[in-house]
């Protein structure tokens with residue numbers, strides 16, 4: 001069983017890609033709607049909430065958990081992997097969405113920190129759109145810089161965008177907000193144009209058309225959910241102990257720390273088909 005975690009609905013965009021790319025697996029989705037959004041919370045709170053929810057997924061038998069949330073991946077994952085996991089559950093694994101994204105951008109495997117300078121990235125510019133906390137973590141520019149120092153990275157925080165998406169705001173309002181964030185990021189480039197945009201929040205695929213409309217036409221928008229799904233497929237090939245397809249292949253189950261009555265209709269838009277959330281019992285799943 002593979003656990004997929006996000007602060008709310010956003011991770012459903014990743015789960016959707018996983019069920020297409022790796023359909024033989026059994027997935028448990030957990031959205032921490034009671035505490036969403038994470039993007040403006042302080043680092044310690046994001047760490048603790050993420051740890052608690054990973055623990056919940058472990059407790060029902062998900063030995064592999066994917067943080068389908070850029071904020072949790074950027075802010076909490078390294079600390080979880082280095083200080084908590086080795087003591088709490090050394091045989092389990094927690095993965096995130098930042099690593100596959102960096103690998104896709106730089107074309108450099110994660111373990112390579114100082115690639116030979118081949119000049120391939122000389123003229124590249126990457127724009128990252130993300131929550132405030134992801135931007136403040138500096139994860140994207142730092143990790144890209146380690147592997148492809150010649151790629152210029154411009155970051156743009158998009159405060160409030162997750163709230164608007166979760167509140168099912170009108171397309172006109174979403175377009176206006178996204179347009180404002182894109183204009184701000186382009187202004188920081190002094191007339192330069194990014195070649196690639198990372199929508200570094202798993203909620204943003206829902207407003208990808210607005211990003212595409214606001215960005216110059218030549219900008220490629222990285223398809224993070226599919227990049228993450230491809231990366232997980234490669235991970236499972238390297239780690240067959242976690243590659244345990246379930247022949248009965250029951251449909252994913254969806255749990256929330258919030259009130260299922262308030263989230264079902266919107267969640268289906270993220271997942272692309274009907275989603276029925278179950279309330280998380282206080283004792284666990």
Ligand code: DGL
Pocket residue numbers: 006007008010011036037038039040068069070071072131134162200201202203
């Ligand atoms: N969807 C998440 C992300 O990728 C978190 C959004 C939030 O809770 O602020 O960053």
